[in-house]
Structures are given as C-alpha cells and as structure tokens.
Amino acid sequence: MKTPTWNDEQVFGFGMALGGPAKVLRPTTVEQIADAFAKVKKDGGSVALRGAGCSYGDASTAKGGRVLDLTAMNRIESFDPTTGVAVCQPGVTVRDLWRRAIGYGYWPKVVSGTMAVTMGGAAAMNIHGKNNYALGPFGECVKSFDLLTPSGQQLHVTAESDPDLFHAAISGFGMLGCMTRLEIQTKRVHSGRMRVYGIVAQDLEHNLQILEDMHGEADYLVSWLDLHAKGIALGRGIMHRADQMKPGEDPEGLRYFEPSLQDVPLKMFGAVPKGWLWPGMWCALHFGQVPLVNWLKFQAGSREQKHSPYLQTHGAFHFLLDYVPRWQWMTKPGGLLQFQPFVPKAEGARVLRKLIEMCHDAQHVPYLGVLKKHRPDKFLMTHAVDGYSLAMDIPVPTSQKGRESLWRHCREMAEIVLEAGGRFYYAKDAVLLESSFARVHGEDAVAKFRALKQKWDPERLLQTDLSRRLGV
Amino acid sequence: MSARSGTCIVVGASSGIGLAIARRLAQSGRKVAMLARREAELATQVELINDTLGRKAAFAFVHDAADIDAADGLFARIEQSVGEVDELFFVAGVMPEVGAEEFDLGKDRQQVVVNMLGCIAWGNAAARRFQQRKRGAIVGVSSVAQDRGRVGRPVYNASKAGMDTYLEALRNRLWRHGVRVTTIRPGFVDTPMTAGLKLKGAITADKAAQLVLKARDRQKAIAYVPGKWRPIMFVIRNIPSFVFRKLSI
C-alpha cells in the first residue's frame, strides 16, 4: 500500500467562512496516525484532527497548519445482527452505519441533520439528534473507543475503565487523542418507516408549549422556525414529531428495511437533479426573497397538518437536507455562520424571543431556525442543558465591515445566553472568546479538562483553530 | 396474484434477493421457511419479519445447500412443523473471487455443489411431492451469467448453466402435472454478493423480488430480471465464438 503524503489543500469549515490553507494527510492505518504524530512532534508543530468537516466553524480547521483527515479509515469492521453493535473505524459515516444497520432492523440511536458526519467527529463533538431530550447525546451509544494519545499510547477506553477520560474525550473536540476505533450501539426499529406529524406553531411560545406537551410520548421533535416573522407571529414555525412504530403496526414497512428504499429521490418530478436547486436558493437569498419563501413554507404547514400523520422512512425524516446536494452554496461567496444557543427551560421563552428581536434590530436575520429540546448529560464538555436550543443559520456578509458587525451581533447575543446560564456547542460556534470558555462549562469542568489535556497532551500536539480561539 | 396459500420455502434467504423474496411472501400473508447457513443473520431476519408483521410468518432453518443429502429430509421436516409446502424458491448461490489465471478446484467444486447440485437436490424434493399433488410452483434463480462461458468466472457460468438446463427439463416434465417451473435470470442486482463490484444500473433486491414474484404469477418459463437483459443477452449469445474469445466481457 502507498504511504499517504502531506498535501497542500484548502481546509474550511462547513460554513465556508472559516479556515484556509493547510497540509493534509489522510492516514489509512493507526500506525500512520502514530507516525504522523511523531513527525509533527519532531517538527515542533501541532495538528488538527478532522472527520468529514461538517462542523460549521473552525473546530476541524488549522489555518496555515496541519490536518489529519480520517475519512479514509472508513470500514465497518463488524456488525453484530444479534445485538446491533457496530465496530467502526473513525471515518465511518452515519450514512455507512445506517445503511448497514437498517437491513437488520437497527437504526443509529443518535444522528445529526446530515449523514455525512463521521463516528470520530460525532463522538468528539458528542452530537445530538432530534431525540436528545429522550435518548441523550451520541456519547451514550458509544460502548467503547480506542484512543491513540499524542504520546503514542493506545488505550481501550470504556465508561468503566476510565470514566474521566471516557467522558472527556467524548465531547472534548479532538483535544485528548485520536479515536481510532469505536464500538457503537444501535437501536431496534420495528418498521422501515415512522409516523410523522406536521404541526403548525403560531409563535415561539406555542412552539415551546408543544415541546413540553409532547416530549413524554414523541420519539423525535424538531421545529422549523420562520425567523423573519415579527410581532405576534415571532418565532412561528412548523413542528415535526416522529414516532417509531411498534411491532405489527406497519407491516408494509417491512420492505423499507432495504437501504435504498430509505433514500429520497435526488431528482424532482423525476427529472430535475436537486443538485441544481442551490442557484435558485442563492437567488432567493441574495435578492431578499427569504421572507416570501418562508411564508410559503409556513402556509404549506397547514396542509401538512391536515394530512398528518403520514408515514416516512427514517432516512427521509432525518436527512432531508442531504437530498438537496450543495444547498450551503446558496450562501456563497460569504458563506454561513451557525449560532446555536442552548438555554435553560425557565429562561427559554424570554431569551430566545430577545435573540430573535436582536437579529431583526441588527439586520442579521437568519434564513433558517431550528428549535430542539434537550436534557443534561454527564460528558465533561457538554453543550446540553435542561431546556432548548435554537440553531440559527445566518449568511456571512462579504465585506469586512459586514463581517465584523455580524460577529459583534453574535457576541452580544452570546452575552445574553451566558447571563441566563446557557451554553454553546463548538460544532456550531465561530464567535466565542477565551473569556467565555469557563462561563459555558463552569470553572471546575474547565480546570478538569485542562488537567486532562496536560496529562495526555502536555506538548499541545492537538490543536485546532477553535482550540486556539478558546485558549485550550 | 398467486392463488396459492401454502407454505413457501426460500433456500438462500439470509440476505439479498432471497431475503427480499421472503419478506414479500411473508407480507402477502404466506408462511415462509427461510433457509441459509449464517445462523445469526437468519435468526435476526426471521425475527424482524415476525416482529414487523406482528405475527409468526417466518421460520428459520439453518441449512447448507452443499449438504445435498439433507434436502429431502429437511423438506419433510418443514412440512411437518410449518405446513404443506406449495412453493419452492431456490435462490442460494455463491460467486467467489476468481483471478484471471486461477484454476482452483476447491472454489469450482463449491460453486457446482451449491449452485447446481443444491438446486437439483431441492428441485427433486419439491418435484416428487408437487407432481403427486398435481400442484405447486418451483422458482430457481439462475443468472444472465449462464448464457455464455466467459473469461471471468468459468465455473460460475457453468454451474448456473447446469441449474438452468435442469430447471428447463423439470419444467417440461412437470407442466403436464399442473406444476409450474420458472427460471429467473437476474442481471445486476445490488446485494452483498455484488457489494465490492461497481455495477452500473443495478436494481435493488426488493425490485428484483417484485419482478421474480410477477414472473411466477404470470407462469413465465424464463424471466430476465429486469426485462431489458433479454435483448442484451440475445446479442451477447449471438456473438460468434471467434469474436467472443477476444473480448473481455
């Protein structure tokens, strides 16, 4: 096999607004990762670990530095049809995993809004799904992982063998070592489809009320918000609830255990490739038509509600966005920034309303808002709270002045969130400063994390643009 | 739709086309005896079908088609424990990697034993019973690969041609007794068998299963799956040998 080499490439976050040139290596074996660590150490430099690069900001970029891209290590080493446990290399994607699992009647417990993310990236960020309030984050389905530390040690870590390292490496954004193999537990499903409800929510409070009313029974809850709406309609949207089928409820769903029947067609009306949609979306965004598009979408919600519930495959429910290839290009050339505050329940309505109003005042209105419900978890660098998160996608202006204004606006919003005891999620963050780090996690957690970093990576071999920004 | 209501046997039902056929049969209300070697896979698939349908429609029988002497006894055991069988689907098949210059008798024997002798063993067991009862259907999954001997996989071609010819003879023997025999020649199907190969325009296993059951309902003698392979194979069959031997297809 050919030994991979360091190539000069452009490495950006998913939002295309942060990142830059870097030397990139794509290892195919654990030995090659160890060799790379040794070489970087000898040169006195640092290296960033990177999965699929789906973090919106700078969590897996290293402008002017080195990047270890793990996507070539993408083999599912085994899948046990009796238990639903998959042993994965770090570059195995959520897509690879569900395609293997669904044929046996299993589905990953926690998935993100895109199936492109890798197991390594999902664990390092401890991603959440639309069922976070019920099943917790990705870390809770990791049974064990192998960690290659910067000093070259290979550790097999479980929640029992080393609870501190387990709960810090998961959520620790690639700061303590490289995960080289992960044992992932999937869950049983009783049909290839779910029962889905579209529910119109007239304003923010209505949205939050639905989350509170339904979270006891619903398996998944997520709301799309029209953040252009103002006044009494502020925070209106369409809530989607999905419930898994019980045994015997959906006999027709048997066929849908075939992976390809989970997919959504990549063509509209059987002819137009959805990969061509983004120029149309680009026009809507750049010619100020987002309010109109959102209004149309909101109106369509009533029709959806009338036809609810309906049946939808797991793939279609979770990854609809993936079937519109390159949608993010609509924000070119500035790119996009995602700002996702996590706010405690008691402060939810007040703080989220305030943030949406601030967006209107600052004229940085997000073209997309996504509201979810969360619960706390025991991972050290957790982003979850007992409350809600609102992910806001904001186009980044091309001018320096516009960019600065957006960053200022986000930092002002962050201040309000932090004052209310809220948190942030580094997969989606681009603006926090070193001074906010301890306010997000608390002094104790940060001290503990720094101590672990000192123990496992005293020479600061693992660094990203994000870790430098936060002073880790 | 088929008017049958008895038990079905699917040999090779733990993955791919056989699994998709078993799922469709179970969903249409039939009882299905599912046979294959891999016990965990088979058990999971049987459980999944019963669990999704909310009733016991599928039954697992671990079996190696290479064990040809066991076929008749197992057929009887299935009839005893599940119910009288009126349809047999022989789908089991192996296609090992064979190098361009490799002549490995071990691999060759396995293909002849599973693909051809396995089919004969199960075909005989079914034919004996169906002929006497004057009803029943036998469906065998051959391949477009049976139509020509090719450089890539000599014995896969030969074993499929052997089973294909056997099925034709069986069809001719049994039709006068009211028993239908259908030969299926699939083209490219996206299954674990072809996972490593990059096949252009492959159909899904579920689509293949749908077409297999349609061919059975229409009592077709030979069905290419999907149908576009019929003209393609017509052309390929008619390429003269002195040209064909120079080609790499």
Ligand SMILES: Cc1cc2nc3c(=O)[nH]c(=O)nc-3n(C[C@H](O)[C@H](O)[C@H](O)COP(=O)(O)OP(=O)(O)OC[C@H]3O[C@@H](n4cnc5c(N)ncnc54)[C@H](O)[C@@H]3O)c2cc1C
């Ligand atoms: C369209 C879209 C929708 C999304 N929806 C959601 C969502 O619903 N919920 C959610 O939680 N997130 C969501 N995300 C964010 C995404 O899930 C996270 O950013 C995730 O971490 C990306 O994984 P990745 O493989 O791309 O990793 P990268 O973004 O490349 O890296 C993420 C982090 O993991 C580290 N890392 C990567 N591999 C390893 C390894 N092997 N060992 C140790 N550390 C490693 C990196 O250093 C980095 O800090 C979404 C992203 C997009 C683009």
Ligand SMILES: NC(=O)c1ccc[n+]([C@@H]2O[C@H](COP(=O)([O-])OP(=O)(O)OC[C@H]3O[C@@H](n4cnc5c(N)ncnc54)[C@H](OP(=O)(O)O)[C@@H]3O)[C@@H](O)[C@H]2O)c1
């Ligand atoms: N896929 C294609 O493109 C294609 C094209 C033309 C023809 N075919 C034919 O279609 C049939 C099904 O193949 P597939 O594509 O669905 O591949 P597959 O997923 O590998 O299915 C083969 C099935 O046969 C079973 N099997 C193999 N050897 C067996 C044995 N010795 N005893 C019992 N069962 C055995 C396997 O189960 P266990 O491993 O658990 O035993 C499995 O259930 C094969 O006959 C193949 O030749 C396929």
